[in-house]
Amino acid sequence: MKNTFNSALLLTFFLMSTISFSQELETAPQRKQVKNEISFELLQVINGAYQLTYERYIWNNFSASLSLGYKGKEGILSLSGIDTDKLKTGNVFYTGYQIAPEIRYYLRSTSKNYLDGFYFGIYLKHSDYSSNLSGSYVNEGVDYDLEFKMELDVTSVGFLLGYKLPITKHLNIDFLIAGPGSGNYNFQIKNEKDLPNEFYDDLNDALENYSLFDLINSDFRFSQVNNKTKFSALSWRYGIALGYTF
Numbered sequence: 698m699k700n701t702f703n704s705a706l707l708l709t710f711f712l713m714s715t716i717s718f719s720q721e722l723e724t725a726p727q728r729k730q731v732k733n734e735i736s737f738e739l740l741q742v743i744n745g746a747y748q749l750t751y752e753r754y755i756w757n758n759f760s761a762s763l764s765l766g767y768k769g770k771e772g773i774l775s776l777s778g779i780d781t782d783k784l785k786t787g788n789v790f791y792t793g794y795q796i797a798p799e800i801r802y803y804l805r806s807t808s809k810n811y812l813d814g815f816y817f818g819i820y821l822k823h824s825d826y827s828s829n830l831s832g833s834y835v836n837e838g839v840d841y842d843l844e845f846k847m848e849l850d851v852t853s854v855g856f857l858l859g860y861k862l863p864i865t866k867h868l869n870i871d872f873l874i875a876g877p878g879s880g881n882y883n884f885q886i887k888n889e890k891d892l893p894n895e896f897y898d899d900l901n902d903a904l905e906n907y908s909l910f911d912l913i914n915s916d917f918r919f920s921q922v923n924n925k926t927k928f929s930a931l932s933w934r935y936g937i938a939l940g941y942t943f
Contacts, residue, residue: 730811736871736940738766745771748795750938754811758804764797768826778832779903784896786832786843793826799857807860812942813869818857820876820934825850830886834896841896844889853880853932861940869940876934885925 732754741748748766755761770790778786801818808814830845855878861871 731867731942732811734812734869734940734942736869736938738764738936738938740936741766745769746795750940752799752801752812752940758802758808758811760801760803760812762799762801764795764799766795766797768793768795768824779900781899781903783835784832784899784903785834786830789828789830789847791826791828791847791849793824795822795824797822801857803861810863810942812940813861813863815860816857817859819855820857820878821852821854822878822932822934823850823852834892834899836893836895841892842890843892846887846889848883848885848887850883851880851932853878855879855932855934857934867942869942871936871938871940873934873936873938876932878932878934880930880932882928882930883925884927 734750734752736750736752738746738748738750746766746768748764750762750764752760752762768791770792778788780786797820799818799820801816803812804815806814826849828847828849830843830847832843834841834843855876857873858875859871859873861869863869
């Protein structure tokens with residue numbers, strides 16, 4: 698629901714922008730056709746992610762691009778901590794990098810340059826994240842400190858649909874309206890502290906209230922040994938990027 702709302706908001710903004718710039722573009726002289734663009738993703742900044750993309754026109758309205766990004770601890774998205782009578786943890790903030798190659802096709806009828814107008818395409822995205830889980834646990838009157846290391850890597854593939862709006866001779870705004878796909882998730886957790894056996898039962902019971910873990914294999918349980926799991930889920934891309942062409 699949240700992703701659908703964000704996509705609708707981006708589409709509304711795009712339609713308003715198109716109307717305001719349409720008259721100016723119709724009367725503007727033919728611009729120099731450029732084949733390169735460097736862009737910066739704007740929406741991901743609010744979640745502490747910084748992504749740069751290089752796009753190159755290839756042939757016959759097709760382009761190829763490569764995006765590189767880094768996710769820091771800052772940002773508005775995180776997994777809320779656990780808070781029960783026996784178990785308390787802090788919020789989970791993840792950090793890491795992401796890489797995403799893309800192939801796009803720009804509709805000739807809407808493009809006044811090699812790298813603008815409506816487009817559709819395909820993408821491959823790989824993300825590698827790590828995080829720490831710390832907190833406290835009380836069992837039979839004894840206090841225990843928690844220290845876990847978590848690793849998550851995600852590989853997803855999907856389709857792209859968007860519109861790139863030229864605003865000056867060298868600046869574009871790229872509206873990635875929709876990017877549905879499928880992702881493969883690999884999750885691993887490592888315990889750094891000695892804890893009683895009862896802790897893992899209490900942790901698994903607490904995590905049943907988190908819808909995120911509904912996606913994980915039903916036989917996955919946190920235990921004293923390092924544990925891994927794999928699962929698949931739908932993925933979704935959207936965004937707004939500011940690009941410089943040359």
